[in-house]
Amino acid sequence: MFRRLLTLGEAQEIIRREISLEPLSVEGVTLSKAFNRVLATDMVSSLDIPPFNRSTVDGYAVRAKDTFRARENRPSKLEICGKANAGETSGAAVKKGTSVEIVTGAPIPSGADAVVMIEDTDLHAHALDVYSPVSKWENIMKAGSDIRRGETMLKEGTLLHSAEIGILAAAGIANVRVYTVPRVAVLSTGREVVRPGRKLLPGKIYDTNAYGLSAAIAESGGKSVNLGVVTDAMGVIQNAVRKGLASADLVVTSGGVSVGPKDLMPTVLNSLGKPGVIVSGIAIKPGKPVTIALIDGKMVFSLPGHPTSALLVFHLIVQPVIRAMAGREPDESIWIKAFMATRVFAAKGRRTFVMVRLNRDKQNRLMAEPVPTGLSGAITTLARADGFVEIGEKEQFIDAGEEVKVRLLTAKPVNRICDLHQSELA
Amino acid sequence: MFRRLLTLGEAQEIIRREISLEPLSVEGVTLSKAFNRVLATDMVSSLDIPPFNRSTVDGYAVRAKDTFRARENRPSKLEICGKANAGETSGAAVKKGTSVEIVTGAPIPSGADAVVMIEDTDLHAHALDVYSPVSKWENIMKAGSDIRRGETMLKEGTLLHSAEIGILAAAGIANVRVYTVPRVAVLSTGREVVRPGRKLLPGKIYDTNAYGLSAAIAESGGKSVNLGVVTDAMGVIQNAVRKGLASADLVVTSGGVSVGPKDLMPTVLNSLGKPGVIVSGIAIKPGKPVTIALIDGKMVFSLPGHPTSALLVFHLIVQPVIRAMAGREPDESIWIKAFMATRVFAAKGRRTFVMVRLNRDKQNRLMAEPVPTGLSGAITTLARADGFVEIGEKEQFIDAGEEVKVRLLTAKPVNRICDLHQSELA
Numbered sequence: 001m002f003r004r005l006l007t008l009g010e011a012q013e014i015i016r017r018e019i020s021l022e023p024l025s026v027e028g029v030t031l032s033k034a035f036n037r038v039l040a041t042d043m044v045s046s047l048d049i050p051p052f053n054r055s056t057v058d059g060y061a062v063r064a065k066d067t068f069r070a071r072e073n074r075p076s077k078l079e080i081c082g083k084a085n086a087g088e089t090s091g092a093a094v095k096k097g098t099s100v101e102i103v104t105g106a107p108i109p110s111g112a113d114a115v116v117m118i119e120d121t122d123l124h125a126h127a128l129d130v131y132s133p134v135s136k137w138e139n140i141m142k143a144g145s146d147i148r149r150g151e152t153m154l155k156e157g158t159l160l161h162s163a164e165i166g167i168l169a170a171a172g173i174a175n176v177r178v179y180t181v182p183r184v185a186v187l188s189t190g191r192e193v194v195r196p197g198r199k200l201l202p203g204k205i206y207d208t209n210a211y212g213l214s215a216a217i218a219e220s221g222g223k224s225v226n227l228g229v230v231t232d233a234m235g236v237i238q239n240a241v242r243k244g245l246a247s248a249d250l251v252v253t254s255g256g257v258s259v260g261p262k263d264l265m266p267t268v269l270n271s272l273g274k275p276g277v278i279v280s281g282i283a284i285k286p287g288k289p290v291t292i293a294l295i296d297g298k299m300v301f302s303l304p305g306h307p308t309s310a311l312l313v314f315h316l317i318v319q320p321v322i323r324a325m326a327g328r329e330p331d332e333s334i335w336i337k338a339f340m341a342t343r344v345f346a347a348k349g350r351r352t353f354v355m356v357r358l359n360r361d362k363q364n365r366l367m368a369e370p371v372p373t374g375l376s377g378a379i380t381t382l383a384r385a386d387g388f389v390e391i392g393e394k395e396q397f398i399d400a401g402e403e404v405k406v407r408l409l410t411a412k413p414v415n416r417i418c419d420l421h422q423s424e425l426a
Numbered sequence: 427m428f429r430r431l432l433t434l435g436e437a438q439e440i441i442r443r444e445i446s447l448e449p450l451s452v453e454g455v456t457l458s459k460a461f462n463r464v465l466a467t468d469m470v471s472s473l474d475i476p477p478f479n480r481s482t483v484d485g486y487a488v489r490a491k492d493t494f495r496a497r498e499n500r501p502s503k504l505e506i507c508g509k510a511n512a513g514e515t516s517g518a519a520v521k522k523g524t525s526v527e528i529v530t531g532a533p534i535p536s537g538a539d540a541v542v543m544i545e546d547t548d549l550h551a552h553a554l555d556v557y558s559p560v561s562k563w564e565n566i567m568k569a570g571s572d573i574r575r576g577e578t579m580l581k582e583g584t585l586l587h588s589a590e591i592g593i594l595a596a597a598g599i600a601n602v603r604v605y606t607v608p609r610v611a612v613l614s615t616g617r618e619v620v621r622p623g624r625k626l627l628p629g630k631i632y633d634t635n636a637y638g639l640s641a642a643i644a645e646s647g648g649k650s651v652n653l654g655v656v657t658d659a660m661g662v663i664q665n666a667v668r669k670g671l672a673s674a675d676l677v678v679t680s681g682g683v684s685v686g687p688k689d690l691m692p693t694v695l696n697s698l699g700k701p702g703v704i705v706s707g708i709a710i711k712p713g714k715p716v717t718i719a720l721i722d723g724k725m726v727f728s729l730p731g732h733p734t735s736a737l738l739v740f741h742l743i744v745q746p747v748i749r750a751m752a753g754r755e756p757d758e759s760i761w762i763k764a765f766m767a768t769r770v771f772a773a774k775g776r777r778t779f780v781m782v783r784l785n786r787d788k789q790n791r792l793m794a795e796p797v798p799t800g801l802s803g804a805i806t807t808l809a810r811a812d813g814f815v816e817i818g819e820k821e822q823f824i825d826a827g828e829e830v831k832v833r834l835l836t837a838k839p840v841n842r843i844c845d846l847h848q849s850e851l852a
Contacts, residue, residue: 031622031637032637032640032652035640035641035644035645036644047626049631049805050631051626051630051631052628052629054631056732085617086616086617086618086629086658087616087617087618087619087629087630087657088618088628088629089628089629104731105616105618105631105731106618106629107628107629141804145804146804146805146806147805147806153806154809160641161641161645162638162639162641162642162645162737162808163638163737163805163808163809163835164809165637165638165640165641166634166635166637166638166641166733166737166805166808166809167634167805167806167809168622168637169622169632169633169634169636169637169638170631170632170634170733170805171622171632172620172622172623172624172626172632173622173623174621174622174623175623190512190513190531191511191512191513192512192513192531192532193513194598195600196457196594196595196597196598196599196600197598197599197600197601198598200473200477200598202478202514202515202533203478203512203513203514203515203532203533204477204513205475205476205477205480205531205596206595206596206597206598207595208592208593208595208596209592210595211457211458211591211592211594211595212588212589212591212592212595213588214458214461214591215461215586215587215588215591215592216588218461218462219461219587219588226458231513232512305530305531306482307592307596311588311589311592378567378571378572379475379572379573379589379592379593379596380572380573380579380593382588382589382592383580383589383590383592383593409589
């Protein structure tokens with residue numbers, strides 16, 4: 001009955017081999033809805049930005065040459081021969097000895113090659129006194145100087161935040177092709193599990209995982225579809241997983257993967273399609289009983305029922321898959337160096353993850369203090385932790401005082417870490 | 427006509443004095459909609475979690491005392507007197523010399539104080555052989571050991587991510603009180619400005635700011651209301667700002683704040699209510715012409731028209747206000763230490779912000795390279811930058827090779843920075 005468990009690396013290799021970790025598909029969205037989406041194509045500008053030579057100040061468009069001798073006490077004198085407004089092409093042209101009044105953003109009139117700021121001039125009837133010379137192209141933003149027509153503005157795979165959305169708007173783009181958001185079905189199993197908000201009868205507990213996992217899916221760039229809670233019965237679980245496979249790109253279940261008599265999940269998964277279960281347990285702690293199946297091209301991840309185990313396995317294994325399907329970088333983790341506050345032991349032969357909270361000791365060193373896990377059933381563990389430390393499969397423990405790398409939990413508000421650790425980050 | 431400009435610190439002090447930087451109001455949402463929202467109240471658990479003593483393994487509930495002599499080669503023998511299922515209270519009770527079969531998650535039957543794992547037993551008809559002793563409470567998660575009834579699970583002000591949502595679910599909470607998301611109206615001004623997607627006539631440019639700012643508002647925890655583009659005419663701008671004040675908690679406009687003849691914004695703002703303009707320009711670069719008004723209790727921020735200036739001023743001044751109204755920490759910035767790649771100059775008497783990109787030099791040092799700004803009209807500047815460096819009001823320059831603190835742009839995907847700078851962060 002004993003089989004060697006797969007290592008985490010082996011399990012990840014199987015996932016990579018069995019399914020293509022590529023973005024799922026592409027859809028069009030309006031620019032107003034494109035925030036936090038990922039570009040599915042390179043974006044090439046069809047126009048120069050700015051589209052024309054623009055004044056960056058209010059003042060007078062001139063030939064730079066005509067101002068070269070201008071001094072505070074001996075202004076150059078120019079005739080004013082017209083006005084250039086923003087939003088239209090001026091009919092006026094600048095010739096030797098003349099200037100055109102111009103406002104910020106207006107196109108530079110023909111003949112002009114610089115703009116004198118209004119602060120450096122005085123106006124006398126139709127004569128302009130210029131007190132300071134300007135060099136060629138001064139106060140002019142040249143056509144195409146920001147982005148040239150035909151230039152690739154943003155590459156496929158770019159996450160669209162404020163600056164990137166601003167760039168697309170500047171190029172007049174109202175619709176963009178982005179990767180579709182992966183749909184992830186979430187199912188909780190267990191006859192003891194009850195939806196929050198309902199009455200809790202003796203022996204029952206509330207469903208933690210569906211809600212925690214749905215939030216983790218959103219953090220990863222996916223969209224969750226909550227399939228609710230089902231009891232531990234073969235047919236009922238089969239139907240629910242089948243529904244998940246039909247309505248989503250990926251299914252995540254929790255509960256029902258230990259070795260007990262009620263743990264029907266592997267049987268269910270093998271009954272639904274080929275090849276069925278491809279990973280049956282991983283040598284990690286917590287999270288050992290995780291089961292991964294591939295059913296007619298779609299993945300099902302069956303996570304342990306214990307909330308901290310479920311969320312940790314989600315972070316390690318499911319999140320990178322969702323991120324890849326969403327066209328995002330597989331991992332955005334931040335690591336921080338710290339010293340282990342107390343000795344922590346590994347589970348023999350398993351890669352062990354120790355949840356830690358970062359705190360200062362009296363010497364102002366950053367210490368990683370293990371968060372008591374309360375038998376990994378504790379949902380408060382993850383909320384109290386800032387991140388986790390790994391102990392390798394072949395290590396037995398990390399000693400107090402040893403330097404460790406803490407992987408921050410992806411969604412932790414950075415501010416607490418920053419307040420505390422600015423010097424480590426800075 | 428000359429007035430000393432306010433420093434950034436003075437302007438921020440005026441904002442703090444004039445309006446309360448408190449969360450706006452509170453609303454109820456279902457737990458499924460609570461992701462990324464901020465708790466408006468402390469959350470106290472009305473139940474023990476777990477609600478009862480639970481088995482954490484499949485096996486047999488026993489009196490620990492009855493197993494103390496159990497050894498691999500000399501098992502303790504116990505009678506089996508019943509079964510405990512998950513989801514219900516077992517009628518069976520454990521007495522001296524007896525045990526009750528139990529599955530993971532089931533309530534511990536009365537009389538039992540430990541659970542023997544199934545792997546450490548053998549079953550012979552109704553007799554159980556136990557090969558390994560268990561200590562008191564072994565393999566039991568005690569009622570309330572994760573969260574006690576009456577305990578504050580999460581504090582007011584907590585941002586709800588996966589772990590926090592899991593905790594609320596575990597306590598059976600289906601609805602939570604969260605701070606409302608501030609509504610921020612966005613208005614672009616300028617007769618040269620055209621909405622993306624429309625045809626671009628000569629002299630016109632596309633509206634960059636409304637889209638870039640809307641995304642920046644979402645990044646800050648607000649919700650944008652796009653008021654569109656209006657031309658530079660007193661009555662039209664008045665109506666648009668009035669509409670923004672009526673429909674949102676805050677108004678952000680761009681364009682129309684320089685000293686030119688078309689810059690009607692200060693006049694408009696003073697015409698709409700009391701006290702009107704409270705900050706008229708700040709000694710910063712870029713962003714000097716920013717105008718801030720308070721109109722009957724609501725703030726209007728008029729940002730420069732240049733996209734990089736507009737977004738930078740948004741980051742510096744508007745974002746903290748939106749975050750405070752949303753109940754979030756005012757600032758979540760991360761700073762990174764680097765060396766300035768080239769000498770950069772300050773604008774005289776103004777706090778100067780230099781956009782930089784982080785790169786390695788040949789000695790593997792992290793260098794902050796200024797991103798050419800193309801006269802601050804360039805929208806590509808912010809997208810190319812990883813963050814910015816400040817030069818104080820009284821400094822003249824930062825020299826090449828000087829150590830600087832780079833403030834990362836809030837919404838930059840951390841992965842590029844991480845790939846590059848893991849050692850600085852770690």
